[in-house]
Amino acid sequence: xxxxxxxxxxAIGLLxxxxxxxxxxxxxxxxxxxxxMIGYAVNLFLFAMGRIQVNAPAVLTETTKATDPLPQxxxxxxxxxxFATTAFIIQLALRSRYETGTDHVDSKExxxxxxxxxxxP
Amino acid sequence: xxxxxxxxxxxxxxxxxxxxAFTAFILVLLGNPGAxxxxxxxxxxxxxxxxxxxxxxxxxxAILYLNLASNGQISIYSLGxxxxxxxxxxxxxQLSALMLVLTYALAAPILWYASHEWDxxxxxxxxxxxxxxxxxxxxxxxxxLFNLFVFFEILLMASYVLLVHGQxxxxxxxxxxxxxxxxxxxxxxxxxxxxxxxxxxxxxxxxVARLIPLLEPDQHKLAVAGGLLLFVVFGIxxxxxxxxxxxxxxxxxxxxxxxxxxxxxxxxxIYAILRINGTVFDDDLSHSILASWLLPIGLIxxxxxxxxxxxxxxxxxxxxxxxxxxxxTILIAISLFNTLAWAAALYxxxxxxxxxxxxxLLSGWITSQRGVFKDHFNIAPQxxxxxxxxxxxxxxxxxxxxxxxxxxxxxxxxxxxxxxxSPYQLVIIIVVLMVSLLSIIAFTRIGFVLFWRATVPEDxxxxxxxxxxxxxxxxxxxxxxxxxxLLLSGLLIYMVCAGPIQQYMFxxxxxxxxxxxxxxxxxxxxxxxxxxxxxxxxxxxxxxxKYGGETVDPNAHLIPYIISEKTxxxxxxxxxxxxxxxxxxTQEPVHPDDAKLKPREP
Numbered sequence: 001x002x003x004x005x006x007x008x009x010x011a012i013g014l015l016x017x018x019x020x021x022x023x024x025x026x027x028x029x030x031x032x033x034x035x036x037m038i039g040y041a042v043n044l045f046l047f048a049m050g051r052i053q054v055n056a057p058a059v060l061t062e063t064t065k066a067t068d069p070l071p072q073x074x075x076x077x078x079x080x081x082x083f084a085t086t087a088f089i090i091q092l093a094l095r096s097r098y099e100t101g102t103d104h105v106d107s108k109e110x111x112x113x114x115x116x117x118x119x120x121p
Numbered sequence: 122x123x124x125x126x127x128x129x130x131x132x133x134x135x136x137x138x139x140x141x142a143f144t145a146f147i148l149v150l151l152g153n154p155g156a157x158x159x160x161x162x163x164x165x166x167x168x169x170x171x172x173x174x175x176x177x178x179x180x181x182x183a184i185l186y187l188n189l190a191s192n193g194q195i196s197i198y199s200l201g202x203x204x205x206x207x208x209x210x211x212x213x214x215q216l217s218a219l220m221l222v223l224t225y226a227l228a229a230p231i232l233w234y235a236s237h238e239w240d241x242x243x244x245x246x247x248x249x250x251x252x253x254x255x256x257x258x259x260x261x262x263x264x265x266l267f268n269l270f271v272f273f274e275i276l277l278m279a280s281y282v283l284l285v286h287g288q289x290x291x292x293x294x295x296x297x298x299x300x301x302x303x304x305x306x307x308x309x310x311x312x313x314x315x316x317x318x319x320x321x322x323x324x325x326x327x328x329v330a331r332l333i334p335l336l337e338p339d340q341h342k343l344a345v346a347g348g349l350l351l352f353v354v355f356g357i358x359x360x361x362x363x364x365x366x367x368x369x370x371x372x373x374x375x376x377x378x379x380x381x382x383x384x385x386x387x388x389x390x391i392y393a394i395l396r397i398n399g400t401v402f403d404d405d406l407s408h409s410i411l412a413s414w415l416l417p418i419g420l421i422x423x424x425x426x427x428x429x430x431x432x433x434x435x436x437x438x439x440x441x442x443x444x445x446x447x448x449x450t451i452l453i454a455i456s457l458f459n460t461l462a463w464a465a466a467l468y469x470x471x472x473x474x475x476x477x478x479x480x481x482l483l484s485g486w487i488t489s490q491r492g493v494f495k496d497h498f499n500i501a502p503q504x505x506x507x508x509x510x511x512x513x514x515x516x517x518x519x520x521x522x523x524x525x526x527x528x529x530x531x532x533x534x535x536x537x538x539x540x541x542x543s544p545y546q547l548v549i550i551i552v553v554l555m556v557s558l559l560s561i562i563a564f565t566r567i568g569f570v571l572f573w574r575a576t577v578p579e580d581x582x583x584x585x586x587x588x589x590x591x592x593x594x595x596x597x598x599x600x601x602x603x604x605x606x607l608l609l610s611g612l613l614i615y616m617v618c619a620g621p622i623q624q625y626m627f628x629x630x631x632x633x634x635x636x637x638x639x640x641x642x643x644x645x646x647x648x649x650x651x652x653x654x655x656x657x658x659x660x661x662x663x664x665x666x667k668y669g670g671e672t673v674d675p676n677a678h679l680i681p682y683i684i685s686e687k688t689x690x691x692x693x694x695x696x697x698x699x700x701x702x703x704x705x706x707t708q709e710p711v712h713p714d715d716a717k718l719k720p721r722e723p
Contacts, residue, residue: 023305028297035304042308042315049319071318074267078311081274085307088281089300096293105301107294 008048015041028093028103032086039082046075133189133196134213136182137221137258144175145251153248159241169236172247176229179254183221190218191625193632195642197264204683205264205643206325206654212264212643215629216467220261220392223471226611227385227478228254234482234604235378242376243286253279253382260389264643266317266324266401269393270310273358277303280386287376295374302367306357309350316347323655327643330401330636331652341406348402349410352394359390359448362422369429369441377485377601380437384444384477388470391451395463399455400633408458415456416545420552423449427559431566436484436496439567440477443521446556447473453549454536462539463630468623469532472615476521476529479608483513486597486605487571492589498567502586503575505595511572513605518564520612523557528616533557535623645682653679 015037022034050071058069093103100107129136148171151164159165189196196213199205232250240246256276263269281303285296318324320340321332333344353364360368368387372380398411426446433439451473454466484496487510494501504510523529533553540546579586615622632638644652681689691699 023301031297031301035301035308038305038308042311045312046315049315051319071315074311074314074318077267077271081271081307085274085278085300085304088278089297089304092281092285092293092296092300096297099288099290099293105294105297107290 004052004054008044008052012041012044012048015044026104026106028096028105031105032089032093035089036082036086039078039086043075043078043082046071046078132198134186134198134211134217134262135200137179137186137262138211138255140175140179140182141251141255141258144171145248145255147171148248148251149245153244155244159244165241168247169240172232172236172250175251176225176232176254179258180222180225180229183218183225186213187218187222189213190215191628193628195632195639197643202685202688204645206323206328207683209268210264210325210643211262212326212639213262214639215625215632216392216396217261219467219471219625219629220388221258223388223474224254224257224261224385227474227608228382230604230607231378231381231478231482234381234600237599239287239376239378243288245282246286249279249282249286250382252276253283255279257385257389261392264326266314266326266329266397269397270307270314273310273389274307276386276389277307280383283379283382284371284375286379289374291374295371298367299371302357306354309357310354313347313350313354316350317344320344320347325643326396326401327636327639328652328654330403331640331644332654333402334404341404345402345404345407345410348398348407352398352411355390355393355397356418357390359387359394359452360445361390361418361448361452362425362445363418365422365445365448368445369433369438372441372444372481373435373437377481377488380440380481381478384474384481387444387448388474391448391455391466391470394452395455395466395633399458399463400636400639403636412456412458415452416549419449419452419454419456420548421449422446422452423556424552424559425449427556427563430563431559433563433567434498436487436498436567436571437481439563440480440484443480443560443563444473444477446560447477447521450533450536450553450556453553454539457539457543459539459542460627460630460634462536463633464623464626465532465535465539467626467629468535468619469529472520472528472532472612475608475612475615476517479605479612480517480521482601482605482608483510483517486510486601487514489594489598489601492593498570500570500574500576502578502590504572505593506597507572507575509602510597511568513602513609514568514572516609518561518568520609522560522564524561526616528612528619531616531619647679647682653682 019034019037019041022030022037025031025034050068053065053067056065056067058067058072096107097103102109148168151168151171153159154162190213193215197205198211198213200209200211203209228250232247235246235250253276256272256274256279259272260269260276263272281296281300284299285292314324317329320336320343321329323329323332329344333341336344357364359365372383375383398407402408402411423446426442426444426449429442429445430439433442447469451466451470454462454469457463487504488496490504490506490510491501520527520529523533537550537553540549543549578590581587640652644654647653694702
């Protein structure tokens with residue numbers, strides 16, 4: 001019932017959904033997290049494009065089956081690039097926070113007029 | 122000398138990537154002190170000198186390549202001598218040569234302009250500039266889809282840093298937007314690539330173009346969906362409408378030289394749409410989908426651009442909206458999918474890149490002349506150089522709005538001429554002319570605000586305004602005016618030589634649409650006249666390995682087609698090793714019986 005395909009597909013879907021939700025948030029930190037999530041989803045997707053093989057290494061050995069090594073190489077490149085860009089945007093977000101004094105993506109800080117705790121019983 | 126020429130021809134298109142790459146690495150090694158100390162740093166003249174030399178070398182290389190490609194020859198460079206489609210290839214054809222020349226023709230003057238003062242405002246300006254050039258050249262030259270992604274990332278990474286060059290609140294804030302949008306676009310790019318690879322099994326452009334019509338219907342649809350995802354990505358880079366709202370704001374906060382060089386970045390998107398969606402996905406399904414989407418997108422983008430320009434509050438935003446509008450015009454031409462229209466699109470593309478850059482430079486000049494009013498559309502005291510600035514503005518307005526006899530007009534005429542077979546001819550003509558009219562209105566509006574209604578400067582020496590006005594510069598920022606004149610005179614030459622240039626563009630478009638020619642040159646054939654290419658991956662179908670026992674390789678006869686003759690003859694084997702081999706062969710004559718196993722002696 002729960003096959004590897006189902007697991008992988010739902011994982012990719014969940015990661016993408018989480019990522020898109022987080023990207024639409026107003027603070028930079030969730031946005032960065034969302035980008036990372038989408039990056040993971042994309043990596044898994046690329047990985048799955050070489051078709052899912054169970055018990056088959058990407059390196060040719062004496063086994064009778066092997067997975068396509070090319071998507072794995074592509075994923076590796078994508079991971080490295082994604083890592084670098086994530087590091088860069090974190091630095092950028094920190095600097096923006098330092099310059100503007102707020103971590104809002106548009107640097108517009110809406111002051112909440114009511115303390116939400118006041119409504120608590 | 123002979124050896125140099127041989128080296129040059131053997132490694133033809135890669136020099137355009139290597140020159141900026143090595144320059145950037147050397148500049149990194151030169152180090153970089155903080156922004157404040159750069160103007161006194163003794164290495165700064167060295168940095169500038171290296172930058173100049175490199176950009177001139179790059180320009181020369183690009184022109185030589187254009188010369189090489191202009192007779193219709195396609196040069197291939199197989200990296201690591203892995204022949205396509207197994208390895209990455211660089212392809213130099215007329216389109217890539219044209220884009221290389223455009224890149225360097227834009228980059229060299231801007232670099233010269235930036236090297237006076239702008240490059241001291243932040244660290245690593247020259248380094249990032251050359252990495253940007255490297256990414257651009259690579260994206261224009263590569264013949265592999267994944268390699269295109271990698272070069273896109275290189276140029277984007279450099280552009281992220283260049284965008285925040287000079288720092289400041291607005292730049293960091295818009296920098297985050299820009300980086301986020303582009304990271305999302307990169308994610309989509311990868312998904313598109315995955316879909317193409319998963320269904321086609323190859324990422325070489327020529328091979329994908331060859332395999333797509335041969336696919337099963339379900340696989341074919343998947344591949345087309347991947348291609349259309351790539352279209353969205355390129356649309357984000359090119360700032361076509363539903364995904365292009367980021368452009369005017371982002372370019373407005375960049376420093377003047379950076380904004381000017383960024384005008385080529387949108388054209389990378391256009392180039393990629395032409396190359397990938399126009400020629401690689403050369404089948405009926407994707408063409409019909411693309412044509413039906415591209416035309417409305419182009420029409421709406423061009424109209425939205427001018428309407429935004431009419432409503433703009435600042436000059437830099439205004440330029441951004443005008444660029445958006447010109448992108449729309451180019452997309453309209455591409456959506457017609459015929460040779461004449463593509464030639465017109467290319468002609469207009471070069472024009473719009475150069476004029477956009479010149480306009481950004483002009484807005485830098487105007488900003489410096491207006492002091493506290495910056496580039497806001499407010500009534501301000503008359504500029505000190507109001508005559509020359511307004512004349513330059515007038516010339517740029519004429520060129521950008523597409524009035525005769527300038528190249529913008531010619532580009533639009535070429536586009537309108539190419540609509541003759543389109544069922545939407547009337548709509549296209551009305552929209553293009555309307556956009557021209559609206560841009561004239563927009564230019565008139567800002568011309569009024571900036572020049573016509575400028576107030577008389579304060580002449581009472583006791584007032585603050587008087588002091589502020591006297592403090593404004595008498596002259597344009599150094600090199601700013603000269604760079605604008607250079608770009609504008611380039612555009613005038615472009616207009617005067619429109620005949621031969623248009624012919625070249627036509628040949629380019631013809632060559633682009635000839636997929637068979639590409640396949641013939643890039644892919645190799647075996648003696649049965651079958652293309653040597655990848656097969657869809659099958660986990661059960663293992664090639665022979667050192668673990669897999671001794672079976673005869675059925676593909677061994679293909680080796681001479683994939684590996685060059687010189688390598689087969691042992692060019693890469695060192696002289697010493699060669700001698701050893703010869704010695705062995707002469708010393709030990711081969712006994713056929715030696716190979717057999719002998720019974721062990723008791």
